[in-house]
Amino acid sequence: MGSYLVRRAIWTIVTIWAILTVTYFIAYLVPSDPARLIAGQHASAATLASIRRALGLYHPLWYRYLVYANQFIHGNLGYDFIMRRTVSGMVLQAAPYTFYLAVVAVAFELLIGIPIGIIAAVKRYSFVDNFLRFLSILGISMPTYWVGSMLLLLVGFKLGWLPLGGVSAPGVILPALSVGITGSAFYARILRSSTLETMRLDYVRTARAKGAGEALILFRHTIRNSLIPVVTYLGLDLGALLGGLIVTETIFNWSGLGFLLNTALGQDDGALIMGVTLFSASAIVIMNFVVDIIYAFLDPRVSYS
Amino acid sequence: MSLPLADRPNTPSDFAEEKIRTPLETAVRRFLKNRLAVFGLVLVIFMVVIAIIAPAIAPMSPYTSYPNGTTMQGLPLNPTWQWHHFFLGTDSSGRDEISQLLYGTTVSMQVGFMATAITLVIGVVIGLVSGYLGGMWDNIIMRVTDIFLAFPLFLFVILLRSVVTHPTVATVYTVIGVLGWAGIARITRGQTLAARKLEYVESARAVGARVPSILFKHIFPNIMGPVVVYGTLLIANNILLESALSFLSIGVPDPTVSWGKMINLGLSWYQTDPWLIVWPGIAIALATLGFNLLGDGLSDALNPRANQ
Numbered sequence: 001m002g003s004y005l006v007r008r009a010i011w012t013i014v015t016i017w018a019i020l021t022v023t024y025f026i027a028y029l030v031p032s033d034p035a036r037l038i039a040g041q042h043a044s045a046a047t048l049a050s051i052r053r054a055l056g057l058y059h060p061l062w063y064r065y066l067v068y069a070n071q072f073i074h075g076n077l078g079y080d081f082i083m084r085r086t087v088s089g090m091v092l093q094a095a096p097y098t099f100y101l102a103v104v105a106v107a108f109e110l111l112i113g114i115p116i117g118i119i120a121a122v123k124r125y126s127f128v129d130n131f132l133r134f135l136s137i138l139g140i141s142m143p144t145y146w147v148g149s150m151l152l153l154l155v156g157f158k159l160g161w162l163p164l165g166g167v168s169a170p171g172v173i174l175p176a177l178s179v180g181i182t183g184s185a186f187y188a189r190i191l192r193s194s195t196l197e198t199m200r201l202d203y204v205r206t207a208r209a210k211g212a213g214e215a216l217i218l219f220r221h222t223i224r225n226s227l228i229p230v231v232t233y234l235g236l237d238l239g240a241l242l243g244g245l246i247v248t249e250t251i252f253n254w255s256g257l258g259f260l261l262n263t264a265l266g267q268d269d270g271a272l273i274m275g276v277t278l279f280s281a282s283a284i285v286i287m288n289f290v291v292d293i294i295y296a297f298l299d300p301r302v303s304y305s
Numbered sequence: 306m307s308l309p310l311a312d313r314p315n316t317p318s319d320f321a322e323e324k325i326r327t328p329l330e331t332a333v334r335r336f337l338k339n340r341l342a343v344f345g346l347v348l349v350i351f352m353v354v355i356a357i358i359a360p361a362i363a364p365m366s367p368y369t370s371y372p373n374g375t376t377m378q379g380l381p382l383n384p385t386w387q388w389h390h391f392f393l394g395t396d397s398s399g400r401d402e403i404s405q406l407l408y409g410t411t412v413s414m415q416v417g418f419m420a421t422a423i424t425l426v427i428g429v430v431i432g433l434v435s436g437y438l439g440g441m442w443d444n445i446i447m448r449v450t451d452i453f454l455a456f457p458l459f460l461f462v463i464l465l466r467s468v469v470t471h472p473t474v475a476t477v478y479t480v481i482g483v484l485g486w487a488g489i490a491r492i493t494r495g496q497t498l499a500a501r502k503l504e505y506v507e508s509a510r511a512v513g514a515r516v517p518s519i520l521f522k523h524i525f526p527n528i529m530g531p532v533v534v535y536g537t538l539l540i541a542n543n544i545l546l547e548s549a550l551s552f553l554s555i556g557v558p559d560p561t562v563s564w565g566k567m568i569n570l571g572l573s574w575y576q577t578d579p580w581l582i583v584w585p586g587i588a589i590a591l592a593t594l595g596f597n598l599l600g601d602g603l604s605d606a607l608n609p610r611a612n613q
Binding site for chain 1: 341451452455456457458459460461463464465467468541545548549552553554555565568572575576579582583585586589590593594597598601
C-alpha cells in the first residue's frame with residue numbers, strides 16, 4: 001500500500017511536469033512581446049530593450065523555461081501584462097467558483113443518471129429500457145453549451161424562474177443542470193450494465209432464495225455494489241467535466257476558470273491562457289490521484305503491483 | 306406427406322446456408338435488426354449527403370449580408386417559410402439562416418471525418434507497434450500515452466489552437482486529430498497484445514513475414530471491430546468539439562460557417578430571436594446523434610456480449 005502510494009505520487013508529479021513542459025513550449029510559439037504591452041505602441045527601441053532586459057527576455061529559451069518552472073513550483077504563474085495582474089491571483093480568485101459549480105453539476109449528473117440507470121437495469125430489454133437508452137444517447141449528443149442556451153431561453157427567460165446569469169445561489173442551478181443533463185448519460189449507462197452484472201451474482205441469488213423482497217434486494221444488496229464503477233468513472237470524468245464547465249460558464253457569466261479562459265482567448269492573452277490551462281490540468285491530475293488513493297482505501301482488491 | 310418446413314431434419318442445403326454466413330454477414334443481420342442503429346445510419350447518410358450537396362441546394366449565399374435581410378430597425382428576420390427568400394429567417398447581419406445551416410453541415414462533417422481519420426491513423430500505428438514490440442518500448446510508449454490521457458483534451462486543443470495565428474479549417478481538424486490519439490492507441494495496444502499470441506500470427510512470423518506485413522495484414526484485420534466502433538463514436542465527439550471551439554470563437558475562421566459560431570452569434574439575440582440558437586443546436590444534435598446511434602449499434606452487432 002505504501003509503495004503504491006509513493007509510486008502514484010511520483011507518477012502524478014511526472015505528469016504535471018510533462019504538462020508544464022508541453023504547455024510552456026506550445027505557449028512560447030505565440031508571437032507576443034510583453035515589453036510592447038508594458039510600454040505601449042509608441043515606446044522607443046531603447047525603452048523596449050531595457051524592459052526586455054529587466055524581464056529576462058534576452059536569456060535563452062531553456063533558461064526562461066527553468067525560471068518559469070521554478071516559479072510554478074512556488075505557486076507563481078507569472079505576471080499578465082494585458083490584465084496588469086498576477087496570473088495566480090486571477091486563477092485563484094476564479095477557481096472556487098468553478099469548484100462550486102462542478103460540485104453542483106456532479107450532483108445533478110448523479111441525481112439524473114443513477115435513477116435512469118437503475119430503472120433501465122430493472123426493466124432490462126423492455127421498451128422502457130430502449131427508450132432510456134435512446135434518451136442517454138441523445139443526452140451525450142447535445143452540446144452542453146446548447147443545452148445551457150436552451151435552459152437560459154426557456155427556464156430563465158420565458159418562464160423567468162431562475163436568473164439569466166451571474167454568480168448567486170439560484171444562479172448555479174441552470175449552468176449546473178446543463179452539465180448535469182449531458183453528463184448524466186454516461187453514469188446511467190455504466191450503472192445499468194454494472195447493476196445487470198451484480199444481479200447475476202451468487203449472493204443476490206442467495207438473498208432471493210432466503211425470501212427477501214425484490215425492492216430490498218435491489219436497494220440493500222445490488223445497488224450498493226453496482227455503484228463502485230460509478231465512483232471510478234467520477235474520477236476519470238473530471239477532464240470532460242471541465243470541458244463542459246468552460247463553455248457553460250461563458251453562457252451564464254459565471255466568473256470561474258472557464259469564463260477567465262474565454263476572456264483570455266478573446267484578447268489573445270497568452271500568459272493567462274497558459275496559466276488557466278496549466279492550473280486546471282494540474283488540478284485534474286491531482287484530483288485523479290486523490291480519487292485513486294481513496295479508491296485504494298475503499299476497495300482492498302485494487303492491485304498494487 | 307411432407308413435413309412442415311420447421312420440422313424437417315437438417316438437409317444439406319440448410320446446412321450449407323448456415324455454413325456460408327460469414328461473421329460479417331452475421332454482424333450485418335444483427336445490425337439491421339436494431340432499429341435505433343438503422344435510424345442512426347440513415348441520419349449519418351443524410352448528413353453526409355447534405356454536406357456534399359450543400360452548395361447546390363442552398364437557396365442563397367451563406368456569406369452575403371443581404372440589405373433586405375434585416376428589418377428597418379436592423380433586427381434579424383423571422384422565418385418566411387419561402388425557400389428562396391430567407392426560409393428560416395436571417396441572423397443579425399442579414400445572412401440567410403437555412404443556407405448557413407446547410408453549409409455548416411459541410412464544415413462539421415469535414416472536421417468530424419478528417420480529425421477522426423488523423424487520430425485513428427496515429428493511434429492505431431502507435432498501438433500496434435507498442436503492443437507488438439512489448440517490453441521496454443511498450444512501457445515507454447504507454448507511459449507517454451498515460452500522460453496524454455491525463456491532459457484534458459479540450460484544454461489541450463484550446464491551447465494549441467490559440468497559438469495558431471492564421472487558422473484554416475485544416476488547422477482545426479489537424480489539432481483535434483493529432484491530440485486525440487492516446488485513447489485508441491491504448492485500445493489497439495491491448496487488442497494487439499492479445500492478437501500477437503494467436504496461432505496464425507505466430508505462423509506468419511515463423512514463415513518469415515516482415516513486421517509491417519504482420520502488423521497490418523494479419524493483426525490489424527483482427528482488431529478492426531473495436532477500431533470501427535471507436536472511430537464512429539469519435540466522429541460524434543469531434544463534431545461536438547469543433548462546434549464548442551467555434552462557439553468559443555477559436556474554431557474555424559471567418560467567413561467559414563459553423564454551427565457553433567451560429568449559436569455564439571445567436572446568443573446575443575436569444576430574447577428577441579430564439580430561433581437563431583434553436584436551429585443550429587438541432588443540427589448539431591442530429592449529426593452527433595446519428596454517429597452515436599450508429600456506433601452504439603455497431604458495437605452491439607460486432608460484439609453481441611458487450612451490452613448484456
